[in-house]
Amino acid sequence: MLGFKNHYLSIMLSKRQFLKSLFFSAALPLKIRRERLLKKLPPSWTTEAFDAYWLKIRSDYKLKTEYINLENGYFNMMSQPVMDAYFNDMRKVNLEASCYMRTVQFENKQKTKERLATLFGCSPNELIITRNTTESLDTIISGLNWNPGEEAIMAEQDYGSMLDMFKQNAKKYQIVNKIVSIPLNPKSDEEIVELYEKAITSRTRLLMICHMINSTGHILPVKKICDMAHEKGVEVMIDGAHAVAQFDFKISDLNCDYYGSSLHKWLGAPLGAGILYVNKDKIKNIWPLYGELGFGENDIKKLNHTGTHPVATDLAINHAIDYHNAIGIKRKEERLGYLQSYWTTKVRKIKNIIINTPAELKRSCAIANVGIKGIRPSELANILLKKYKIWTVAIDNANVQGVRITPSIYTTIDELDKLIAALKEIAAR
Numbered sequence: 570m571l572g573f574k575n576h577y578l579s580i581m582l583s584k585r586q587f588l589k590s591l592f593f594s595a596a597l598p599l600k601i602r603r604e605r606l607l608k609k610l611p612p613s614w615t616t617e618a619f620d621a622y623w624l625k626i627r628s629d630y631k632l633k634t635e636y637i638n639l640e641n642g643y644f645n646m647m648s649q650p651v652m653d654a655y656f657n658d659m660r661k662v663n664l665e666a667s668c669y670m671r672t673v674q675f676e677n678k679q680k681t682k683e684r685l686a687t688l689f690g691c692s693p694n695e696l697i698i699t700r701n702t703t704e705s706l707d708t709i710i711s712g713l714n715w716n717p718g719e720e721a722i723m724a725e726q727d728y729g730s731m732l733d734m735f736k737q738n739a740k741k742y743q744i745v746n747k748i749v750s751i752p753l754n755p756k757s758d759e760e761i762v763e764l765y766e767k768a769i770t771s772r773t774r775l776l777m778i779c780h781m782i783n784s785t786g787h788i789l790p791v792k793k794i795c796d797m798a799h800e801k802g803v804e805v806m807i808d809g810a811h812a813v814a815q816f817d818f819k820i821s822d823l824n825c826d827y828y829g830s831s832l833h834k835w836l837g838a839p840l841g842a843g844i845l846y847v848n849k850d851k852i853k854n855i856w857p858l859y860g861e862l863g864f865g866e867n868d869i870k871k872l873n874h875t876g877t878h879p880v881a882t883d884l885a886i887n888h889a890i891d892y893h894n895a896i897g898i899k900r901k902e903e904r905l906g907y908l909q910s911y912w913t914t915k916v917r918k919i920k921n922i923i924i925n926t927p928a929e930l931k932r933s934c935a936i937a938n939v940g941i942k943g944i945r946p947s948e949l950a951n952i953l954l955k956k957y958k959i960w961t962v963a964i965d966n967a968n969v970q971g972v973r974i975t976p977s978i979y980t981t982i983d984e985l986d987k988l989i990a991a992l993k994e995i996a997a998r
């Protein structure tokens with residue numbers, strides 16, 4: 570096994586060779602590159618360099634041989650170099666024990682936060698490291714000083730825990746929740762913007778939107794929604810559980826007020842790592858969930874007091890960032906989008922197969938959802954696992970009945986070919 574730093578260097582070096590082979594196409598926008606990739610590898614892409622690079626990445630992962638894991642949306646496992654470094658962090662923290670906790674704990678967390686802020690494009694003074702998206706978004710939903718009768722707008726495709734938190738707040742603070750439903754194949758961004766716009770009234774205070782809908786992989790035009798809402802004086806909170814480190818964007822470009830995400834999904838950090846972004850002008854409006862009077866009302870650290878927590882995770886996030894950066898977000902986004910488009914284009918037109926993910930490339934990346942007429946999602950997931958050894962998750966909710974397919978950067982085309990063959994066989998029954 571190479572040393573930790575050498576290992577990243579070797580990924581970066583092979584990335585450089587890989588990029589060299591892409592010389593002419595690398596300057597093209599991602600969407601066009603993916604379109605070209607789907608049609609046929611262009612001359613400047615050598616298949617060997619392309620495959621070799623991603624097989625090298627795959628070799629960094631320890632995978633079960635009993636099944637093909639196409640459910641990386643819940644938890645995207647750590648690569649072995651990240652996990653080895655994480656174990657070393659745990660050993661260090663355990664050895665230094667309370668001395669670590671009483672000396673460098675917060676300084677180290679701050680350094681990690683600064684790297685995350687650079688990576689995701691915001692000020693460190695607007696970011697905290699949380700345990701997950703749930704903690705991040707619930708901190709906002711429950712931390713706002715709601716007045717009875719105020720309204721919040723959300724979609725039925727939003728994540729259940731956040732919808733539950735709004736329902737709880739409706740009881741606790743007598744707020745009113747308005748629910749919209751997002752079409753699977755919108756004709757334009759404006760159609761979605763209008764959907765939210767029409768739900769806004771003079772009592773609307775907050776809009777919750779998903780950056781990527783978890784059940785379908787549908788990417789929403791979040792910046793346009795934020796711009797529209799702000800014009801009407803409404804704040805926007807984005808659920809970015811699946812967006813961060815899956816595709817390229819900066820939080821500062823979205824014009825949102827609040828943004829929450831989990832780092833154990835697409836950054837490949839250990840379980841129990843997330844972020845919360847709060848626009849600097851909005852921090853004072855949020856009450857901490859756990860009592861904390863040691864910081865000023867404009868200091869985001871007031872929202873970060875959760876008691877003693879697994880601090881080795883704060884350190885391990887750095888290794889996940891290193892691994893992620895060694896690949897590069899553009900390359901990662903392109904690969905993930907390609908993997909999804911590869912299998913969906915091959916089955917989209919097949920009789921009885923329903924793809925519950927927009928066909929337009931800009932509206933999706935790694936995640937897609939597939940249903941088969943006449944087969945319940947749980948049954949389909951069961952058949953895929955029992956007969957074809959493919960691990961997925963059944964989704965049976967708001968306008969979506971199917972299984973969610975989530976490849977990771979270690980997924981191979983060969984694995985997707987097995988999925989395609991399985992779907993064709995099941996659909997032909």
Ligand SMILES: Cc1ncc(COP(=O)(O)O)c(C=O)c1O
Nearest residue numbers: 701702703704728783808810831
């Ligand atoms: C859209 C969305 N929001 C929030 C969450 C909650 O994430 P976590 O359990 O990491 O808090 C998930 C989890 O899959 C999700 O898909």
